Amino acid sequence: MSVFFAKRFLTLLATLVGASVVIFTVMEILPGDPALVILGVDASEDAIQALTKELGLDKSAVERYFGWIFGLLQGELGNSYAYKVPVWELVEGALKITVPLAIMSMILSVTLALVIGLYAAANHNKTSDITLMGFSQLGISVPNFWLAVLLIIFFAVNLRWLPPGGFPGWEAGFWACFKALLLPAIALATVQGAILARITRSSVLEVYREDYVRTARAKGLSRRATLWLHVLRNAMIPVLTVMGLQFANLLAGTVVIENVFHLPGLGSTVLKAINNRDTIVVENVVLMLAGMVVVTNFVVDLLYAVIDPRLKAHDL
Amino acid sequence: MTLLTVNNLNVNLQTASGPARAVRDLNLTLEKGQTLGIVGESGCGKSMTALALMGLLPENATTEGSILLNGENLLEKSERELCTIRGNRMAMIFQEPMTSLNPVHTVGRQVMEPLRLHKRLSKAEAFEQAIRLLDRVGIPNPEERIYNYPHQLSGGQRQRVMIALALSCSPDILIADEPTTALDVTIQDQILELIQTLVAEEGMSLVLISHDLGVIAENTEKVVVMYGGTVVESGSTEQIFSQLTHPYTQGLFAAMPKLGLGRKGRLTTIPGTVPDLVNLPKGCTFTDRCPLATDICRNTPPPRSELGPHHQVLCHHLEQAIEARSRELYT
Numbered sequence: 001m002s003v004f005f006a007k008r009f010l011t012l013l014a015t016l017v018g019a020s021v022v023i024f025t026v027m028e029i030l031p032g033d034p035a036l037v038i039l040g041v042d043a044s045e046d047a048i049q050a051l052t053k054e055l056g057l058d059k060s061a062v063e064r065y066f067g068w069i070f071g072l073l074q075g076e077l078g079n080s081y082a083y084k085v086p087v088w089e090l091v092e093g094a095l096k097i098t099v100p101l102a103i104m105s106m107i108l109s110v111t112l113a114l115v116i117g118l119y120a121a122a123n124h125n126k127t128s129d130i131t132l133m134g135f136s137q138l139g140i141s142v143p144n145f146w147l148a149v150l151l152i153i154f155f156a157v158n159l160r161w162l163p164p165g166g167f168p169g170w171e172a173g174f175w176a177c178f179k180a181l182l183l184p185a186i187a188l189a190t191v192q193g194a195i196l197a198r199i200t201r202s203s204v205l206e207v208y209r210e211d212y213v214r215t216a217r218a219k220g221l222s223r224r225a226t227l228w229l230h231v232l233r234n235a236m237i238p239v240l241t242v243m244g245l246q247f248a249n250l251l252a253g254t255v256v257i258e259n260v261f262h263l264p265g266l267g268s269t270v271l272k273a274i275n276n277r278d279t280i281v282v283e284n285v286v287l288m289l290a291g292m293v294v295v296t297n298f299v300v301d302l303l304y305a306v307i308d309p310r311l312k313a314h315d316l
Numbered sequence: 317m318t319l320l321t322v323n324n325l326n327v328n329l330q331t332a333s334g335p336a337r338a339v340r341d342l343n344l345t346l347e348k349g350q351t352l353g354i355v356g357e358s359g360c361g362k363s364m365t366a367l368a369l370m371g372l373l374p375e376n377a378t379t380e381g382s383i384l385l386n387g388e389n390l391l392e393k394s395e396r397e398l399c400t401i402r403g404n405r406m407a408m409i410f411q412e413p414m415t416s417l418n419p420v421h422t423v424g425r426q427v428m429e430p431l432r433l434h435k436r437l438s439k440a441e442a443f444e445q446a447i448r449l450l451d452r453v454g455i456p457n458p459e460e461r462i463y464n465y466p467h468q469l470s471g472g473q474r475q476r477v478m479i480a481l482a483l484s485c486s487p488d489i490l491i492a493d494e495p496t497t498a499l500d501v502t503i504q505d506q507i508l509e510l511i512q513t514l515v516a517e518e519g520m521s522l523v524l525i526s527h528d529l530g531v532i533a534e535n536t537e538k539v540v541v542m543y544g545g546t547v548v549e550s551g552s553t554e555q556i557f558s559q560l561t562h563p564y565t566q567g568l569f570a571a572m573p574k575l576g577l578g579r580k581g582r583l584t585t586i587p588g589t590v591p592d593l594v595n596l597p598k599g600c601t602f603t604d605r606c607p608l609a610t611d612i613c614r615n616t617p618p619p620r621s622e623l624g625p626h627h628q629v630l631c632h633h634l635e636q637a638i639e640a641r642s643r644e645l646y647t
Contacts, residue, residue, distance in 0.1 A: 211415040217372055218410075219430045219481065220403035222395070229429075233420050308420055309465045 004305055012298045019290040024065050027279045033057075034081045037277040055081055068283065077284050082276040087284050090269060094285075097167055097258075098265040100177070102250035104185040105192065110243060112193035117200025117239075122227060124205060133201070139194025148187035148260040155183060165262040184261045188254060192246045199242050203235040210234070236307055244300035248293040317387060319488060319521055320346040320369075324381040327364050327373060327545075329593075336593035338364040338377070340546040346489065346538075351515065351522040353536035353553065355529060355568070359590045361545040362525045366493045369523070370408050371398040385488075404434040407482035409511075411494040413474035417466040423450070423477045424462035430484045449480040453510060472503035476510065483514055490515060491523045496531065508535055529572055533557055538626075541565050544591045544601030551627030561629045561637055563606045563645060570646040584646050600632065607645050608633045 035051040036043070052058050056067070071078055077087035116136060120129040156164035162183055168176045207213065208231060216230040217223070255267030266285060273281035305311050327339035339361045346352050354362050367373045369383060371390060383390040385405065390398065407430075410416045417426055427449055428442040437445060443462070450458035453476040466474055475495060482490055492511060496504035512535055515522045526532050532539055533553060540550040541562060549562040560566045567586040588605035597603055603613045610633070618632045631637055 211410060211412050212418040214372060215410065215416045215426075215478070215481070216418070216429075218370055218402055218408045220399045220401070220433055221429070222399050230418050230421075234418070310419055310467045 004311075005302070008298055008301050012294050015294045016287075016291060019294070020069060020287055021065075023283055023286045023290070024061075024068065027283055028061055030277075030279075032277040034277040034279060038082060068280075072284075072287075078280050080273075080278055080281050082273070082278040082281075087281050090273075090281060091266070091285060091288065093169075094264055094266045094269040095288075096170060097181075097263050098251060098254065098267070101181050101185060101188070101254065101263070101265065102247060104178075104181055105188040105250050106243070106247050108185055108189035109193035109196055109246065112189065113196030113200050113239075116193075116197040118204060118227070118232075120197070120201045121204035121208070122224070129201075133198065136194040136197045139190050140198075142191065144187050144191050145256045145260050147190055148184065148257055151183045151187055152260070165260070167263050180261075180263075184254075184257050184263060187257055187260075188250060192250070196239065196242055196246065200235070200239050203238045204231055207231045207235045233307055237304065240300055240303055240307070244296050248296050251292050251296075252289040318345050318384075319348045319350075319386065320344070321384040322369075322381070323384070325365070325368060325383060326380040327361070327368050328378050328380075329364075329374070330376040330378075331594060334594045337545050337596055338593055339368065340544075340596075342381070342542075342545075342547055344540065344547075346521050346523065348488070348521060349519050350538060351524065351536045353532035353539040354523065354525045354542060355527065355532050355539060356542035357527055357568075357590060359593075360542040362527075362542055363493055364545075365542070366408065366491050366523065366525055369489075369491060370402055370406060371395075372402070372408075400434070403430040403482075403487070404485045405487050406489045406491065407485070407487040408491040408493065409475070409478050409482050409495045411497050413471050413478055413498060416478055417474055419466055422463050422465055423469065427462075427477065427481050427484060430481065434485045445484070446480075449484055450477070452514070453477070453480040453483075454506075455480070471499055472507065475499060475503075475507050479507075479510060479514070483518065486518055487520060489521045489523065491525070493525045494527070495524075497526075497528075504531075511535075529568060541568070544596065545593060546601070546630070547628075548602065548630045549628065551624065555624055555627040559623070559627070559638075560641055561623060561627075561634070562631055563608050563633075563637055563640070564602050566637070566640065566645050567605075570644065584644075586646060600630075608636050608640065 033048070033052075034055060034057065035048045039047055039051060049058075056064065059067070068078070077091070079085065080087055080090055083090065116132050120132045123129045152164045155162045162179050164183075165180075167180050170177055204227070213226060213230055216226045221229065251266070253267070254265060255271055257263075258265040258268045266289065270282060270285045270289075272278075273285065322342055322344040325339055325342040325344075326337070329336045329338050342361075342365060344352070354365065356362050364373070364377075368377075368379060369390070371393070373379065379391050381391070385401070390401070393401070417423065424443065424446050427446040428437075428439075431437045431442040431445050432439070435442075447458045447462055450461060455461050455473060455476055461469070461473075466477070469477065479495075490511070495511065496507050499507060508531060511522070511524075514520075522536070524532065524535055536553050538551070539553050539556045540547045541556070541564065542548070543564045549556060549565050556565065560569055564586070570584045571586060573583055586605055591597060591601045591604070597614065598617075599615045600606070600609070600613045600618045603609045606613065613632050616632070618630045620628050620630050621634050623629055623634075629637075
């Protein structure tokens with residue numbers, strides 16, 4: 001286990017270093033001078049140069065890259081060029097929306113997917129299976145921003161059960177925040193859950209054809225007991241892979257839904273920062289996202305090893 | 317009373333090209349403690365017969381006839397009732413030890429499962445019993461091996477675990493479907509010997525399915541030869557092997573590689589391939605490959621003739637077939 005763990009951990013670190021280089025390089029290549037954006041096109045040459053120096057942008061790229069990394073290692077993210085406040089202050093609020101939203105969507109999507117996928121597989125080719133798969137096809141086809149608008153019209157405008165958008169902040173209490181995040185979470189989870197349900201179903205059906213499932217049946221286990229005791233765990237491996245990818249996507253790729261619901265999450269923050277050429281914010285947020293994705297993958301890898309003892313053996 | 321009686325068993329499979337008659341009018345009897353061999357080439361319905369006995373046919377299969385275990389028709393039993401019989405009164409060992417054990421559970425857990433299910437043993441009792449079983453099938457250090465996962469065992473050891481699993485509830489009948497086909501030749505003998513010993517000790521009946529005539533000859537008292545989904549010859553192992561009668565049985569023997577032929581000797585084969593089970597010929601299914609075939613074979617199903625006590629052959633040309641024993645029907 002320790003070798004497996006150590007290997008995966010080294011991969012994690014290497015990926016992060018690689019990601020930081022790529023992010024920094026891309027931001028270097030990106031046209032647009034932060035000082036010019038802040039001061040406007042009418043600013044004098046002197047003022048721009050003074051600001052460039054103040055922001056530390058006159059130093060060489062290598063110097064700035066290592067400055068950034070060493071800052072990070074000391075927990076220092078630097079100050080936003082555009083707002084003159086610490087980057088952490090900008091990011092903190094966004095994280096407190098994005099992370100709970102991602103977790104909520106994930107819980108919804110996984111619950112939905114497992115229930116539908118297992119039920120459909122257990123009733124393979126029966127009416128319930130075909131109906132459920134028809135609905136999941138619909139779920140996959142619906143764009144999530146459109147579903148979001150429908151949800152707002154129905155639950156917020158017509159029924160007035162939930163707020164149509166915005167975030168009250170965690171000071172307003174758990175319940176208020178939960179209500180604010182529920183509709184966006186449903187909008188995100190529907191599509192992902194529909195995909196995951198189909199993967200669960202096909203994975204379960206595939207494992208059903210395995211020889212060891214026949215052995216389990218030959219022992220006298222019922223179909224249902226076989227499903228829970230022998231099929232499920234083996235079928236979870238591909239499902240877990242997709243779950244990992246989906247969680248990463250929920251952390252980084254929800255900017256459209258954030259906009260529909262007026263949520264100042266990470267996606268919106270980074271989009272705004274890119275428009276402002278606030279490179280330091282972009283670099284930090286993107287690296288943070290990369291970090292979360294890499295950590296998610298790391299956790300998924302560890303879970304693989306928990307599910308399937310063969311993987312550990314292969315790695316040693 | 318006869319332990320197992322199969323009467324006119326038919327298994328049909330729904331396929332894309334129409335219903336396939338996987339097993340036709342199959343009759344078998346098995347007494348307590350008796351060993352029965354089912355022999356035939358791939359696709360002749362051996363495994364389908366075994367799965368039908370276990371009630372584990374694929375979902376697209378339909379059955380007719382009856383399978384009586386101690387007088388009770390298994391084909392009329394509900395799935396719930398069958399679950400109390402499978403693994404308990406009837407157990408099965410499969411061909412592929414590499415894939416027949418669940419890779420994510422320890423072998424101990426898998427051997428304990430039927431004990432917990434049928435004998436209602438506590439976890440501790442089942443654990444003790446599993447160690448005894450693993451020891452009995454010749455797994456060294458069962459106290460440690462019980463925690464192993466299947467991938468940590470060799471093919472032979474996995475098949476031993478499968479045997480332990482099948483024997484765990486002391487079933488009346490053990491069905492072994494090509495139990496040694498996937499194993500090394502040296503391991504094959506050990507596994508067969510183990511099955512023989514355990515079957516004799518427990519007084520179990522054995523149904524041994526194989527395409528290997530040597531395996532059948534050494535391990536069974538009775539043999540049925542299957543071709544195209546039906547039994548073409550049946551009798552005691554002694555009768556079958558001393559009086560090869562059906563042209564197909566003779567062909568199977570002729571096709572066995574013989575020592576001392578050297579390089580010039582080509583292996584003898586039965587020409588042609590097994591019949592398409594969806595479009596079976598009207599008459600004898602072996603017609604197209606039979607050196608003795610005539611028009612009657614093509615058009616009329618062959619009669620079943622009694623050659624000796626319990627020695628039955630399904631052939632139109634019995635005399636020619638008997639006469640052909642002395643010469644080589646196949647070259």
